[in-house]
Structure formats: C-alpha cells, structure tokens
Amino acid sequence: MRYPGRCPRRGGRRSGGAVRSVASAQLVAAVRRITQVLERVLDPETAGWATLVGLTAGQGLGFNRAFILRVQGERLEGWLGVGPRTREEGAALWHELRENGVNPISTLERPDPAVVAAEQRRLAPLLRALSCPLDETSSRWHRPLVARRGHPLAAVRRWLAQLGSHSLAVIPVIGAGELWGVVLADNFITHRPILPAVLEAASTLVQALRTAVERIELLQRLSEEERRRISAEHAAAMLETARTLAHDLKNPLTVAGGLASEVAAVVGEQGGEFSPQLAAIVDAIRHAEARLAELVAGLASRATGTPLSAVDVTATVERVLSTFRPLAARRGIRFEVENQLAGELAAAVPSYLERCIENLVGNAIEALERAQVGDGCVRLALSADRTTVRVDVADNGPPLPPTMQTDPFSGGVTTREGGGGLGLASVRRLTDAMEGRVEYDESMAGWVRFSIFLRRWV
C-alpha cells in the first residue's frame, strides 16, 4: 500500500457557492484535525509526514503532492515528500489507493514505518534535486506564494522546472525570525488552481509543523541534557571518590618509597649489607605507585560526561581580563574586545571556560612580551550563531613554530617562538569535556588566533 497525493474527485459538479462552502468547511476541519495530531506527535519525521499527508489527502487540502525542505547549514535540503513524480505514477498510485480502500488521513498519527520509508526511498532523487543553496532563496520571505514560470528567484524557477509544475505553492517556514524551511506543493496532474484559502490553510498547517518540530526537538534536547546530567553526576562522584582514595594512598607510598630510596643510597655509599634488600623495597613501592596511577587514569577515563550549565561568556571574559589588566598594562599590552553577543549563553562548565580563556590570554601576553612586540595587542571576539557560541583570542605576536602548527594542542606545553606557555593541551581537554572544540589559525595576516566553540545553551 502506498500513500499518493490527492486522488481526483469523481462525481457531478455542484453549484459554485455550495462547492466553496463545502470546501471551506472541509479545509477548516482538515486543518483542525491535523494540527491536533501535530500537538501530540513525538518525533519530527512523524510530524512532517502528518503534515504532508494532510496537504495531499483528498480529505485534507487535496494537493497532488507536497515536499518539505529544511535549512541545514547554508543549504535547503529536501527532507520529506509525498505524492507521485509523474502523471503515470499518479494514475497507478491513486488506482491502488482506491482498490485498497485506503484513507491516508486516518493513519496520520500512526503511519506505517515501512510505508514511510518506501515513500522516502522513491522520492529521494527528487528531494535531492530540489535541494539548493540558501543564497538562491530570499531572506525576505515571510508570506506564502503561488509561483509560476518566470518567477524572479532562481531557486523557485528551478523547483518549477524540476517538478514540471505550472503553478507551485511555495510556503516559507519562519522560526525565530529566520528561515526554517520551505514547503512546496502542486497540482501538476489535476491542474486544479491553488486558491488563496487553500494556500492560507496550507500555511497554517506548515507553521503548526514548525512549532511541533521545535517542541519535539526541545523535548529531545531537554531529555538528552537530563540524561547527560545524571550520567555526569554519577561519573563525577565516582571520579572524586577515586581521586580522594588515590590521593590518600599515594602520599604514604611516596613517603615510604622515598625514604627507603634515601636510606638505600646512604647504605649503598657506605657499602652496607642491606643495600640490595632496600633496593627491592624501593622497586616494590614504585611498582605499587605505578599501578595506583594506572587505576586512577582508568577510572578517570571511564568517568565520561561533564555537567554543563548556562554560562555568561561576556562576564567570564571580563573576569579573566580584569585579572590580567594590571599585568598587561605594565607590559604595554592592550586588550581589544569585540562583543557581538546579545545575551546568548554557552553550555559550559564555568571554571573550565574561565581556565581556557585564562590560558589563551596568558599565553598571548607571554608570547607578546617575550617577542618584545612594540604595539602588543590581545583581541577577543565573542559571537554566536543559532547553535554555537564562539570566543576568539588573537594576538599580534609571533606565529607558532612550523612544527607545532599542524596540531598545537597535542603536547603538554606550548612553545611560542622565544617564549613559553602552558596549557594549550589543557584547553583542548577542557573544551572536549564541554563538548566543544578549540581551533587555531593564522588566516588574519599578522595575527595568531585561537577559537573556542561551545554549544549554545537553549
């Protein structure tokens, strides 16, 4: 069984007024029914599928077919579709539907996964062909439209051509002031005109889809955050216990081994007869120390997950800079801060983030001082996009030595030309622990830049 687009209605014609009122009542009922479903579904694909079935079913909005494209990065990517690709396919699909007595709209809430998967496999090449770069669309889209040949936007002209449509409903989906996706629908077989009321109903459905998907994704994120938090709390408790235990065991071992070693050295110098036995004790204690260190390392590596919280990056940067300002002033180094954040928060561990920025600013100051740069400057840039908060720390000091440029974060200690700095490896470990990353580049001429990327807190 397949779910095609709308099956052309059979039967005699009714008067224009009666048709309009029946159609209008049917639209309202369809929109109400589908939006109620969208309020309950718990995964984005089911929400998308329900919307497409609502747009195309005979008891829905009655389009022949419909497609959803979602913004992913810098592109609009084909996501889901319902309906035939050709007239022949449409005839076959609708015939099958009638033969099997299937009413697609009755399966909105619980679609058969096999049917959905088969439909997406069938439409995958067409969905790929409909994908396009975002810059071919319009950032000023706010209203749905019915597009025809010769449309001014390149993307719309291509969609019309790809679909062989004479008339195509193009419904931009706007979320938080930005383009979230586009829904395309047409009547390429029946050529039924796309009336304003149908377009408006379709737009209402599509906005309900956007709300549903955002709600579902938010719930998924919250659920994932909760799972991570619990896991991280367990891991942190385990690691802390291990550290305390290891610390308490290590110190007596160090003392015993160290003193035995000292005594062995003295006895050895004096040619004492217990020297070999003392050496064996020293060896045994060092072996125990090594085993203990391995145990702690193993426990620490198993303690995955770190509890993240909403961190005000602006305040963190200010705090770090305030501690460095006297030092920088004494060394004739100035700070520049370009802050494009407008209240966005980062998902981070406050102390980790502070240490990362401290390390990068400290290294920058050290490099400038060692190289005796006349007009030394450390420039911090804070910015965010929909998913990420970014902190750049750049300085106009000497570049990293070529041997370090491929992976400056791999070693334990950084060595800028003529200077020393600790902690780039530490910055990477800390950003990794916060599920972020740190990058290095010298793309700005005369500047060495490190960039921390963290997930934006939602």
Next chain:
Amino acid sequence: MKGARLLFIDDETGLLDLYETAFSREGYQVCRAATLEEARRLLEAGNIDLVVLDIRLAEESGLALLHEIKGRTPGLPVVLSTAYARYQDDFSSWLADAYVVKSSDLTELKRTVRACLEPRR
C-alpha cells in the same frame, strides 16, 4: 645552586620529612610548612629562593597561595606538586614555573628545582 633556601609546603608531614632528608643531602637549606599560615609566615620572613607547593592541602587550595606569591614576588619560582598527572587540568598552571607529579622517585623534582633556580643565580 647549592645552599639555596627551598620552602616545601605540604600537609603530609611524612612527605616534608622525605623532602628535608633528600634535599638536605643535595646541599640545599630546607624550610617546611604544613599549613598555608605557616608558609605565609616563612615567606614574609624572606630569603626563600624557591617554593614547592602541594595543590591539594587539607585546609585550603595551594592555588590561593600561588596567586599570592606571584602577586607579591613574581620572580620567586614556584613548583606545583600534584598527586596525579590528570590533576593538571585542575589548576591554573600558567602561573606556576613548573609542576611535577609526586613520586617516591625524587629525580624529576630534583631536576625541576635545579632548572628553576638556574636563571636566578
């Protein structure tokens, strides 16, 4: 280098005994403090050439003292001492001159102390 005054700060008196034995044999003058209060007193008295500081003290973090020392006497070398290498992430190591992982084998600590004292003398 010999004869330099080293201040060891650790809440384990056993470790302080070990440091005293080992570093005295190397020809250093060894001062010891089991608390930060004691350490501050010795530092105020002056004549300390290098500090070996445990990060994890019973009463408070050694980091607080590290910040104090570097604020007052930036030229005084401080070697951080920690139980395990992974603890390196737990402190602002950029302020310290070096850090070592505690071990019954004091070779690394002795080498680090020598290296930190060399530029000053």
